Amino acid sequence: MYVVDPRDIDPTVNRSSADHRAGRQVHRRILTAMRGGPASLDLGYNHSAAGMDHARPYAYDRDEFCYTVAGNARMVNGGEAVDFGGGMFMWRPAGAVTERFTVTSAYNSICGFGPARVDAWSHLLTPEQIAAQQALPVCPIPQFRNVDEVQPLAGTDDGVTLRVMFDTPAMTMSHIVLDAGARACFQQAARDRVYFVESGSLRATSAAETCAVTAHQFLVVTDRSHSDVLDARERCTIICWSAAIR
Structure with a gap:
């Protein structure tokens, strides 16, 4: 049992992401298998600047569970836009595709993955895998709850x-x-x-x-x-x- 303060964690930067490189999105791994964490789950603390607009589809190879700490964003899933903000919970099943993510006010979130990610970014599906998901007769979508x-x-x-x-x-x-x-x-x-x-x-x-x-x-x-x-x-x-x- 131990305590983690996110201010003590250096960001994990995805060099292929312009938002990461520019500091518009800052991702800190609170718990990760890469630093001795368990295989069951990991957790990241994220800050996204107002106006950030990620217009490329993305999805993951494992389930994601997020909590919005502060701020507001819009997410487009399966062609449907969802506006959400502080205090909202989200479950993204593995393979659920988001077409666009836009930050409408400075946004902080905490996202857990199960099972834990084995490295920094291999949980991201490739464009080919995303296209295959979108071609399914029924594709999973993120679920939101207050x-x-x-x-x-x-x-x-x-x-x-x-x-x-x-x-x-x-x-x-x-x-x-x-x-x-x-x-x-x-x-x-x-x-x-x-x-x-x-x-x-x-x-x-x-x-x-x-x-x-x-x-x-x-x-x-x-x-x-x-x-x-x-x-x-x-x-x-x-x-x-x-x-x-x-």
Whole structure:
């Protein structure tokens, strides 16, 4: 169990991308197999400048699960435009093609992949693979959800509101709110998970260690920590990515 601050992570630059080279899009790998992360999932923190317009189709060879931290963007999938902004969740199934991505105001997002990417950019489908996907009779498309579209789970600890935003074989993505002073005990044996503290601060305890986590930091918990205890020092909003070990 350990804490990651995105400000301490150097960007991973795709030299074939003009937006990356110019700094219009900055991508930081919070958790990656290239630096000892698990095979089950990885996570990147992204900043995209207002006005960035990626007009070439793209898709990935594995599922992607994203949370919009701030800003607004427009995505065109299967010819349909979707406007989305802060607080929205997205699941992109493997092979789902986006034709265009336009940033309408400075945009921060966190995107997890399951399973973890094995290197920097080989998860990107080639133009030929994308054309083959688009030629399918039915092509998967990204799915979007807001928190208010999902009911909280019943039976949680006092002061804990938990919504499972997406639950797939590749990954589970959840939205968690802890009231000030609340304690959440998550039993997740044989799973790796990452918590992003969007607001507030907390203390995380496992069988072996304790960590303090503040707003805009990430808590990485591997399957070796069989129980996560989160104690909210103040009201907290948390986003969690969780995947079965591989």
